[in-house]
Each structure stands twice: as structure tokens, then as C-alpha cells.
Amino acid sequence: MNPEYERHPIRSIADYALKGAVVLVFVFPFLWMISTSLQTFRETMAFPPTWIPASPQWTNFSHAMQAGPFLTYARNSIVVTASIIALQLLVMIPAAYAFAKYRFPGRNILFGLVLLAFMIPGQVTFIPVYLMLADWGLIKTLLPQILPFLSSAFGIFLLRQYFMQIPEEIIEAARLDNASEAKIVRRVMIPMSKPALATIALFSFVSHWNDYFWPLIMTDSNAVRPLTLGIAMLRETEGISNWHILMAGNVVLVVPILIVYLFCSQQIVKAFVYSGIK
Amino acid sequence: MANKIRGVLAATALMGVLAGCGGGNGNNAAPNDANQGASSSPSASASASASPSAEATGGGKTTVQFWHSLGGKNGEYMDALIKRFNDSHPDIEVVGTFQGGYDETVTKLQQAIASNTAPDVSMLERAYVQMFADSDVLEDMKPYLDKSGMSPDDFTAGLMGHSYFDNKLVSLPLNRSTPILHVNKTLLDAKGLSVPKTWDELKTAANALADKGKGQYGLTMPYDTWYQLAMITQAGGKFFNDDKTSVDFIDNGVGEKVFAYLKDLQNAGAFYYPPQQDSGNIVNKMFTEGKVAMMYQSTGSIGGLMEAVNFDYVTAFLPKDQEYANPTGGANVTILSGSKNKDAAWEFIRWMDTDPQGAQQFIVQSGYLPFTKAMVDSQEIKDLWAKEPNRKVAYDQLQYAVDTNMDVAWPEVMHEFFSAIEAIMYDSKDIKSTLATFKKEADRILNQ
Numbered sequence: 001m002n003p004e005y006e007r008h009p010i011r012s013i014a015d016y017a018l019k020g021a022v023v024l025v026f027v028f029p030f031l032w033m034i035s036t037s038l039q040t041f042r043e044t045m046a047f048p049p050t051w052i053p054a055s056p057q058w059t060n061f062s063h064a065m066q067a068g069p070f071l072t073y074a075r076n077s078i079v080v081t082a083s084i085i086a087l088q089l090l091v092m093i094p095a096a097y098a099f100a101k102y103r104f105p106g107r108n109i110l111f112g113l114v115l116l117a118f119m120i121p122g123q124v125t126f127i128p129v130y131l132m133l134a135d136w137g138l139i140k141t142l143l144p145q146i147l148p149f150l151s152s153a154f155g156i157f158l159l160r161q162y163f164m165q166i167p168e169e170i171i172e173a174a175r176l177d178n179a180s181e182a183k184i185v186r187r188v189m190i191p192m193s194k195p196a197l198a199t200i201a202l203f204s205f206v207s208h209w210n211d212y213f214w215p216l217i218m219t220d221s222n223a224v225r226p227l228t229l230g231i232a233m234l235r236e237t238e239g240i241s242n243w244h245i246l247m248a249g250n251v252v253l254v255v256p257i258l259i260v261y262l263f264c265s266q267q268i269v270k271a272f273v274y275s276g277i278k
Numbered sequence: 279m280a281n282k283i284r285g286v287l288a289a290t291a292l293m294g295v296l297a298g299c300g301g302g303n304g305n306n307a308a309p310n311d312a313n314q315g316a317s318s319s320p321s322a323s324a325s326a327s328a329s330p331s332a333e334a335t336g337g338g339k340t341t342v343q344f345w346h347s348l349g350g351k352n353g354e355y356m357d358a359l360i361k362r363f364n365d366s367h368p369d370i371e372v373v374g375t376f377q378g379g380y381d382e383t384v385t386k387l388q389q390a391i392a393s394n395t396a397p398d399v400s401m402l403e404r405a406y407v408q409m410f411a412d413s414d415v416l417e418d419m420k421p422y423l424d425k426s427g428m429s430p431d432d433f434t435a436g437l438m439g440h441s442y443f444d445n446k447l448v449s450l451p452l453n454r455s456t457p458i459l460h461v462n463k464t465l466l467d468a469k470g471l472s473v474p475k476t477w478d479e480l481k482t483a484a485n486a487l488a489d490k491g492k493g494q495y496g497l498t499m500p501y502d503t504w505y506q507l508a509m510i511t512q513a514g515g516k517f518f519n520d521d522k523t524s525v526d527f528i529d530n531g532v533g534e535k536v537f538a539y540l541k542d543l544q545n546a547g548a549f550y551y552p553p554q555q556d557s558g559n560i561v562n563k564m565f566t567e568g569k570v571a572m573m574y575q576s577t578g579s580i581g582g583l584m585e586a587v588n589f590d591y592v593t594a595f596l597p598k599d600q601e602y603a604n605p606t607g608g609a610n611v612t613i614l615s616g617s618k619n620k621d622a623a624w625e626f627i628r629w630m631d632t633d634p635q636g637a638q639q640f641i642v643q644s645g646y647l648p649f650t651k652a653m654v655d656s657q658e659i660k661d662l663w664a665k666e667p668n669r670k671v672a673y674d675q676l677q678y679a680v681d682t683n684m685d686v687a688w689p690e691v692m693h694e695f696f697s698a699i700e701a702i703m704y705d706s707k708d709i710k711s712t713l714a715t716f717k718k719e720a721d722r723i724l725n726q
Binding site (some may be wrong): 040046067125126130131216219221229232234236237240242245 | 347352353378386387394395566607621
């Protein structure tokens, strides 16, 4: 680093101002959500907007949670998201390893097919997928929310790039020591790509935890529905929505994401830094 | 018109093959794990007990699946209604399930009908009734009505517009609403204005109430086709002609008059037209803040507004031009013809429509319009109206209810009409040529 550059006061002021602005843009909606979740109905309708509620309405949370079978929703969200992440890693690690380290005929075409198959958006496939799963009698289970996401092109792609950076020499050394391919994956590839795996798991977690469209289409009873649908149910179809109740529901939905992110953030930064340097 | 539901499916069938391949690639180890995760969970919960019994018809208790679109408070009122029914009917269990907003429920019904997972009874936004009826998937309820000694005349006439298709009674009103004029009377009184009854009075009042310095407007309405539809009929036009072969408000100049009226007010700063996204909430909020004195908005907002405002709030008929006229909205209830439990399904609807503990309670709680004559004559509704005259105005306006946009093709034409509204209200495109373009598109859709 250039010491001159570090010391220049205008630069560092501009630096902080810019960072502060970016933080504000991202944090502000969260703060507003939390503030609204603690307001009364009248406060949510007031103008100018209420920033800090006169007395925090903690009962909004119990009201939101009692509006439906939220324990069931929460359990479904957890089961679905955890299953997806576990299964995805199970499918993606060997796939990415093969695409990164094996030379076999048709490798590029197959890899292209993987990317292509997942570029078709869910909005195009949902009707045939639904018909197929309904035909198999699975609509009353959680499987329609899990099966279509056994793998993800984004994950295979990211992991393959990461695996490709792991030097061939390390793998050769392991092979010389008579390590099986499974063992190489388990003892070499996985430990060396923790940041990438954490990133993929987190992205997958966020997108499936927050998913609204797919579960809405694939479920028709409360027994198999996730939290997002429970929260959508707090919204009025016509008339004036109770934003304070709705936001209390949203806070409940978002908190697990923040917790998981806290655990993963270090690894994610690493993943992007590494793939940037190479 | 071709069978729409099948059409959608055919168009995406090819994609299904692709999706099947994509999902089937390399997942040998997976299904077992997924099964454990899934099967252990539904059985663990108490609420899951309802779903397995859905198929069991011989076990003494008949389960009726009922899909609806009511979230929030109204969803709670609907849950309470279903509970009252179940408590009073030991042999029938109605399972009510929220299926998203009106449009989402329609999508879900389309796919469910095609895959034989459709419910027995469903709420259906009234504008989609024709489309489903055209696909022959809605049961004719007239024989059931006769059997129960009821008559279509028991219902409020203004709300029956979407109930018939090919002389079959395919749906009955449930949670119905209508657009109405919401007025901040405190602001009007301050200027010595009375509540406008005609377009001219509305224009004068809106201009007088506008104050650019304070960022205050005279009139607003959500982004929707509803209010323009209302104005078209008020000015003596019809959305579709009687043969449903074309639109009937453009060649006669009615459309131009409606949009010019709104545009003049907008240009004068007296009329605020909100952005598309969340427009209903935006105008409600402006109204409660006193930033706009008058608002065209659904009767569904009355309850919430009464709770939120701290000024003298009244409702009034939508002002007339040639005549008073207003479309209706909200949803009907229907029995799917694929249902295996039609008698139990009908019993649920019959009970809702006739028992004082049925939909009448839901109407009182939610603020939707009473839809049978018995409800209107009930002491409960009379007491409610005495206490909240704003709701009575909404009902009284139904004598002028007219739906001129009823056709199988409406959902499709509606998209074109939205485009025209956007072009005129947001981009200030020439009214005449925009409407001419719209008519060409509408004619094409209607005659295909």
C-alpha cells in the first residue's frame, strides 16, 4: 500500500462518506421494518412517518404469530431449506469435482447442458412440474418444494471455478498416497474450499428461505406451507393492510437469515477475495 | 374462444419435458433423504390431520376443501366463519385455505383443475368467473338452490351480474365491494363546499381544494381499470357492446370525455394519479393524512379508514355525469364441477347465505356488502348502518351497479386497457390516438 494514499484526509473523508451512504441505503429499510413492527396501527398511518414508536408494541409479534399455524410454517421452512442445502451439496461437490478435474469426452457439452437446464426460469416450468408431482401424489408433502432444487447451476459453476484453482500437485500427492477419489474430495477438496461452500450454502439458504412463488404454486394446504406464505396471509387482499402486524411477521422471517449470515460472513468475504486474486 | 386452461398447459407442455430432464440429472442419493425430511414433518403437526382425511368420504365425515383469497383481518373473519360452520355440522368439515391474492388463486385453480387436485369450493374474483365457466368447470348451482327452496331473487340484484353463464348459475356473491367516493368533509367544510354529486361539482370542488404550496390535492384514485370503467358508464357508454364484438365507448366519444376530464384535473394540479406499485396503499395514506380531500376507492377500505382518520369522514355515491353508475368488484363463491362432495359443498354455501351465523357475521365484521335481501333486512345490519352510515351509502349505491365489462376475454382486454391508462395518465400521450390503438387491439382479441 502507498502510505501517501492512506494519509490523505480528503480521500478518507470521501471514503467514509461513501461507505456510510451505502450502508444507509441497505440498512434503512431494515430499520424501518423493525420500527414499523413495533408501532400501533395509527402510527403506521401517520404523516410525517413515525420513526420511533411512542411505546413499543411487542404484542404485534404475538398477534402475527397467532394469525395462523406459524409453528408449522416455521418447521416447514426449516425442513425444506435444510434439506435443499444438504442435498445440493451432496450433488454439487462430486459434479463440480468431475467438471473441474476430470478430462472426459463431452465434458464441455455436459457442463453447458447443466448451465442451460437451470437457466429456464421457474415461471416457465411450474405448470408441468406441478402436474407431474400431482400425478405422483406428492402435493400434500414437502417434496415438491425440495425435489426441483436438488442441484443448482450457480453452485456447480462457482464450485467448479474454485476447484480448478486447487493445484493439481496436491491431488497428485494424495493419489500417490493411495487416497481414493472419495477421500480426495473429502480430505482435500472440501477443506480447501470451505469459503466457496459456505457462500453457496448461504445463497441457497437465502433464496429458498425467502421463496414465495414456488411454495405458493406447489402447496395447497397449511400443513406443508413455509413462513413466507404465512406472512403473505397477513396482508389484506382488499382494504387497508395492518403494516405493523405484517412487519412483525417479516422481522421473524428475516432474523434467521441475519443469524446465519453472521456465521458465514467471514467465509464469504474469503471466497470472493480468493476468486478475485487468482 | 378456445379452452384457456388447456391452452396454457399445451403451450408449456414442451417445457415440461425439458424440466423433467433437468430435475432428473444425477440425483441418485437424494430421494431417500428428502423423504425422511418430508414424511416425518407433516405427521408431527396437529394441523396436518386435516389433509389426509380429504380423500376419505366414507368415514362418516365429509371434508370440503375451500380455497379463498382473504388475508389479514378478513382472513381471520373467514376462519371464524368456517369454524362456526364446522361446529354446527358434525358430519361435514370445511377446510379453508388461503391461496394468495385473487390472481394467484386463479393461477392455482387452473393448474389444480388440470391435475385433479382442485378444491370443492372456491372463491373466485368476479371478473374471472366467465373464463372458468367457459371452460365448463363450474357447477350449475340452480338445481341445488331449488332443492333448498331458495331463489336467485333472494340475492341483491346488483351483485348477481357475474353469476350467470349460458343460463347456468355458476357462482354466487360472497365478499363483494364497489367503488365509492370517500370524502374528507372537514376539508370541504373549510372551503364551504358540499359533497359533489355531479362531475361538474366534483371538478369545481377538486380545483378549489388543490393547494400546490401545501402539496394538497382535491381528488385521487388507485391505479386500476375500475374507476375509468365507472366513469365510462356514468358518461353513457358501455365497455363492451351488447354483442361483445367490440368496445362501446370510443367511437361515441365517451372514452375521450372521461380521460380528458381526468387529464384536465391532473394538469391543473387538482388530481393526483399515483404510481402503479402499491397505488391503493398510497392513496389511502394520502387520504388519511389529509393530503387529498376526495378519493375514489373500494368500499373495502371504509373500515380501515374509519379507524385511521381523525377528521369528519363520509362516503358518497360516485358523482354522475349523465347518470349514476358503478361497477362491482370483489369475489364470488363457486362449486367446482370436478368435486366429489357437491352436496356437502352446497350445504356450506347454503349455510353461509342463509344462516344468520353464516356470511352475515363475516359481512358485519369485514365491511363487505351484504348480498342477500334477508341480510339487508336483518336487525344486525340495520344496527350497523345506524352506527356507520358510510356503509349504508355503499349498499344504496348498488341500485346503480352495472358491469359492462363482462366477457370471457375481459382478463386479456384488461391488460390492453391498462396500457392505455398508463400511456394517457403517466406519459400524457394523445388521448384520441391512444384509445384508437386500444380499440384496434380489443377488437382483435374479441374477434379471435
